[in-house]
Amino acid sequence: MNAPATDRAATPGNFVIENRLWDRAEALPREQLAALQLERLRACVGRAAARVPFYREAFARHKVSAESLHSLEDLRRLPFTTKADLREHYPLGFLAVPRERVARFHASSGTTGRPTFCAYTAGDVSTWADLCARFLVAGGLRPEHTAHIAFGYGLFTGGFGLHYGVERVGAAVVPAAAGNTPRHIMLIRDLNADVLICTPSYALNIAEEARSQGFGPDMLPLKFGHFGGEPWTEDMREAIERELGILAFNNYGLSEVIGPGVSGECAARQGMHLQEDHFLVECIDPETLEPAAEGELGELVITAMTKEAMPIIRYRTRDLARVDRSPCPCGRTGARMSRVVGRTDDMLIIRGVNVFPSQIEEALLRVEETAPHYLIEIDRPGAMDEATVKVEIRPQDFSDQMSRMQALRERIEREIHSITTLRFHVELVESRTLERSMGKARRVIDHRVSPTA
Amino acid sequence: MKLKQLSIFLENKPGRLTAPCRELADAGINILTMSLADTEQFGILRLLVREWEKAREVLEKAGHVVKVTDVVAIEVADRPGGLAEVLEAIEKCNINVEYTYAFTFRRGDKAVLVFRFDRPDAAVRTLQTCGINVIGGVELYERSSD
Numbered sequence: 107m108n109a110p111a112t113d114r115a116a117t118p119g120n121f122v123i124e125n126r127l128w129d130r131a132e133a134l135p136r137e138q139l140a141a142l143q144l145e146r147l148r149a150c151v152g153r154a155a156a157r158v159p160f161y162r163e164a165f166a167r168h169k170v171s172a173e174s175l176h177s178l179e180d181l182r183r184l185p186f187t188t189k190a191d192l193r194e195h196y197p198l199g200f201l202a203v204p205r206e207r208v209a210r211f212h213a214s215s216g217t218t219g220r221p222t223f224c225a226y227t228a229g230d231v232s233t234w235a236d237l238c239a240r241f242l243v244a245g246g247l248r249p250e251h252t253a254h255i256a257f258g259y260g261l262f263t264g265g266f267g268l269h270y271g272v273e274r275v276g277a278a279v280v281p282a283a284a285g286n287t288p289r290h291i292m293l294i295r296d297l298n299a300d301v302l303i304c305t306p307s308y309a310l311n312i313a314e315e316a317r318s319q320g321f322g323p324d325m326l327p328l329k330f331g332h333f334g335g336e337p338w339t340e341d342m343r344e345a346i347e348r349e350l351g352i353l354a355f356n357n358y359g360l361s362e363v364i365g366p367g368v369s370g371e372c373a374a375r376q377g378m379h380l381q382e383d384h385f386l387v388e389c390i391d392p393e394t395l396e397p398a399a400e401g402e403l404g405e406l407v408i409t410a411m412t413k414e415a416m417p418i419i420r421y422r423t424r425d426l427a428r429v430d431r432s433p434c435p436c437g438r439t440g441a442r443m444s445r446v447v448g449r450t451d452d453m454l455i456i457r458g459v460n461v462f463p464s465q466i467e468e469a470l471l472r473v474e475e476t477a478p479h480y481l482i483e484i485d486r487p488g489a490m491d492e493a494t495v496k497v498e499i500r501p502q503d504f505s506d507q508m509s510r511m512q513a514l515r516e517r518i519e520r521e522i523h524s525i526t527t528l529r530f531h532v533e534l535v536e537s538r539t540l541e542r543s544m545g546k547a548r549r550v551i552d553h554r555v556s557p558t559a
Numbered sequence: 560m561k562l563k564q565l566s567i568f569l570e571n572k573p574g575r576l577t578a579p580c581r582e583l584a585d586a587g588i589n590i591l592t593m594s595l596a597d598t599e600q601f602g603i604l605r606l607l608v609r610e611w612e613k614a615r616e617v618l619e620k621a622g623h624v625v626k627v628t629d630v631v632a633i634e635v636a637d638r639p640g641g642l643a644e645v646l647e648a649i650e651k652c653n654i655n656v657e658y659t660y661a662f663t664f665r666r667g668d669k670a671v672l673v674f675r676f677d678r679p680d681a682a683v684r685t686l687q688t689c690g691i692n693v694i695g696g697v698e699l700y701e702r703s704s705d
Contacts, residue, residue, distance in 0.1 A: 499568045500624060501624050501625075501626070503624075504566075504568050505626065506566030506605060506628045506675070507657055507658075507675075508598070508603060508658075511568075511601070511603065512598065533570075533601075534570075534601050535570055535601075536568060536569065536570050536575075536622070536623070537568075537622060537623070537624045
């Protein structure tokens with residue numbers, strides 16, 4: 107795990123921009139980092155046991171305490187925390203400080219019913235700003251820049267997290283917030299914004315709007331972009347960079363842990379550096395709960411060691427990614443996580459192969475410019491799983507020539523096979539026949555009664 | 560000389576063909592002729608109607624994906640070799656027939672066939688120089704209402 111410094115120096119740095127550190131702690135030697143982590147983990151477990159009944163009881167059941175943690179390996183003796191645990195202790199069962207010490211509340215968007223609240227002390231808000239400042243600086247932000255923030259503000263952590271991060275660096279903030287896309291183009295141009303901050307999909311919206319107003323990438327002042335808040339792909343990065351004429355950087359975080367700032371890309375853009383002096387990050391097999399093999403896809407489990415208002419221990423994020431512990435030429439010592447490739451909630455196991463709806467979407471995008479509505483159906487009529495994708499035909503996909511329609515169907519089958527390694531049966535269906543619930547499309551119906559491992 | 564044909568994407572399931580026919584009927588639109596190309600899973604319904612713009616609107620409003628294609632209606636002598644003569648003329652000019660289907664009515668010793676060519680304009684020119692009668696929309700729709 108600890109690579110000698112000479113190895114790192116021997117690796118030629120291939121940076122898209124100048125490589126700058128915000129905080130020396132980002133390059134802490136692994137040994138010192140491990141010592142700091144153990145100290146912080148013990149303190150965190152101690153605080154949680156003292157102030158949060160849920161943890162006090164869970165630790166007692168697992169027979170663990172701060173004093174019994176002798177090495178970082180002991181992290182695995184601690185119980186997990188799940189989204190369901192947070193919901194069960196709604197609204198503030200995980201609060202670990204007296205109410206008067208709370209400086210801020212945020213919440214994760216509950217797709218069903220209640221949100222999950224996250225509390226911050228003034229110290230947490232400050233730590234968070236520094237964590238965001240680290241990846242912003244790694245991705246080109248300088249004090250002389252102007253950053254245009256088109257994230258939603260409010261309870262969502264994206265807007266405020268990045269806002270305070272930009273301020274911490276000393277750059278100017280344009281808190282434009284989300285919505286009213288034409289206005290963003292005016293603000294970006296008239297205030298000469300260097301940096302765009304929003305979700306990657308909104309960046310594409312802004313690019314599209316700029317183009318429709320007649321502004322190509324050379325007519326926009328933007329140089330960099332920091333995008334997060336939703337999964338995206340390398341193809342999207344290329345499109346955003348081309349359309350806006352910028353370098354686009356990825357960052358990751360979730361409000362249950364702190365918000366954006368858990369990890370972010372450096373100038374090498376080969377994964378997002380986990381800020382391991384604040385977060386202990388495990389990558390586990392979501393079925394066996396054992397550590398995933400080195401470099402293999404697994405669920406991220408995060409312990410927010412320094413969070414004062416709401417320490418969270420071994421939180422199961424349900425986000426699936428890979429963790430690369432090899433050294434990075436940039437000198438940061440934090441391990442690097444890949445893009446989030448899916449959610450454990452979405453993962454399907456078909457004939458033993460892990461498949462995500464996002465992969466089907468990717469296949470459809472290779473065939474058409476935009477992905478049509480689709481529905482994955484899985485059945486097991488005999489011993490084998492059978493997978494079908496129903497794809498709605500739109501006017502632009504439809505030809506009155508049978509040969510072309512057959513070719514379209516076969517092309518979709520081929521692309522799905524090349525991405526998933528599985529043969530899906532592709533059915534073309536009439537437009538508007540697939541169910542849409544609450545504007546959000548249902549993507550999967552699993553007819554298998556009891557999936558076997 | 561070209562006619563506007565409407566094509567509709569249909570799933571190959573019971574009742575799917577009825578829906579567009581009923582929708583057109585309720586709008587008072589008569590189907591002059593039609594053909595159905597199908598696979599095990601889906602099909603393409605091709606229609607010729609007099610008021611194609613209105614028909615398209617009706618069908619799209621009902622949620623169908625509709626494509627408008629140029630086709631050519633040709634008088635073919637109803638005797639052995641009648642169709643072969645037409646096809647030979649077309650082949651000489653390297654024009655491909657994507658598909659063809661017939662009208663239900665005929666006039667005297669002539670049958671009327673609908674052709675979808677890959678190059679409809681070139682096909683019309685070729686046919687006319689060969690003395691083959693390409694029927695225009697107005698003429699066709701008048702005949703069909705006889």
